[in-house]
Amino acid sequence: MCFAVITMIFAGFVEFAQRTNWTKDSKYSNVSIYVQIPQGITMGLSELFIMVASYEYAYFSAPVSGQSLFMSLRFCSIGLSSIVGVLYINLCSIDSSLLDFKVS
Numbered sequence: 001m002c003f004a005v006i007t008m009i010f011a012g013f014v015e016f017a018q019r020t021n022w023t024k025d026s027k028y029s030n031v032s033i034y035v036q037i038p039q040g041i042t043m044g045l046s047e048l049f050i051m052v053a054s055y056e057y058a059y060f061s062a063p064v065s066g067q068s069l070f071m072s073l074r075f076c077s078i079g080l081s082s083i084v085g086v087l088y089i090n091l092c093s094i095d096s097s098l099l100d101f102k103v104s
Contacts, residue, residue, distance in 0.1 A: 003046035010039035 014036055018029040058070040 003042050007039055007042040007046055010042060014039055
């Protein structure tokens, strides 16, 4: 959880840097993409530690009758988040010309 908090702090700094460093003639920020490296590293570490902790709980601390339920819920949450991510990406990549409604 500490790495997740650090990730959110890095995300805030990156967003602040991007919003304060706009180029005047375009809609893009001139902040380097490499500024996001610490955020990606801490996000990966937090996911790694959370996955390991949940597997350790499922196999060592949970009762035998609840281990399969716990792991099933874990895999269902991963699958559900993947589906939501794919739907979000597909929604954001729709061509804007398809959304223009012309009334004649």
